[in-house]
Amino acid sequence: MRIEKLKQNFDIVVNLVHFPLHAETPAEGVSLDVLFAGSKAAERAARQVRMKGLMDAEGLPYGERTHTYNSRLAQELGKWADMQEGGAAIHDALYKAYFVEGKNIGDLETLVALVQAAGLSAAAARKVLSERSFRDAVDEDWASSRKAGVTGVPTFAAGGYGVVGAQPYEELERLMLAVGAKRRTA
Numbered sequence: 001m002r003i004e005k006l007k008q009n010f011d012i013v014v015n016l017v018h019f020p021l022h023a024e025t026p027a028e029g030v031s032l033d034v035l036f037a038g039s040k041a042a043e044r045a046a047r048q049v050r051m052k053g054l055m056d057a058e059g060l061p062y063g064e065r066t067h068t069y070n071s072r073l074a075q076e077l078g079k080w081a082d083m084q085e086g087g088a089a090i091h092d093a094l095y096k097a098y099f100v101e102g103k104n105i106g107d108l109e110t111l112v113a114l115v116q117a118a119g120l121s122a123a124a125a126r127k128v129l130s131e132r133s134f135r136d137a138v139d140e141d142w143a144s145s146r147k148a149g150v151t152g153v154p155t156f157a158a159g160g161y162g163v164v165g166a167q168p169y170e171e172l173e174r175l176m177l178a179v180g181a182k183r184r185t186a
Helices: 002-009 038-058 072-081 089-100 108-117 122-131 135-148 169-178
Strands: 155-158 161-164
Touching: 002 169, 072 089, 072 108, 072 122, 072 135, 089 108, 108 122, 135 155, 155 169, 161 169
Parallel strands: none
Antiparallel strands: 155 161
């Protein structure tokens, strides 16, 4: 993946900052048939084809979702997991659950099951999610994203510069060079 390749080639630290993409989505989700009803139906099909092509180019699986779900709890879970040994695995698990398997990543039980499958503490995750322990941290991310002018995901930012969207590796490498990131040597 592009980020892993950047970390191999440059002396950088990657921080995931969350963004409120479709924060208005209810907890139970919204059917894509409803979201893209009428004249937007062709847009949905075109978007699916485009996204499938982008994911194929990255070597990532990509399914055909039927719903969109609110990712707020998943973002809070991600913030918590980033502080746990081996917690980075949750991000791949969330991607697969949402974009491949079409699971509701706004559902507490779904998230706890993903945590357990990733080898993290299900009990600790349930407590964090029930108490909303990382609500403020995600609120800070959202505010930071808005302040930086983020309008979509993914957005890659460094040194006051950024690129939006699924960019080819070469574009991200140009960003690293533009901000003076040091290349790693063998």
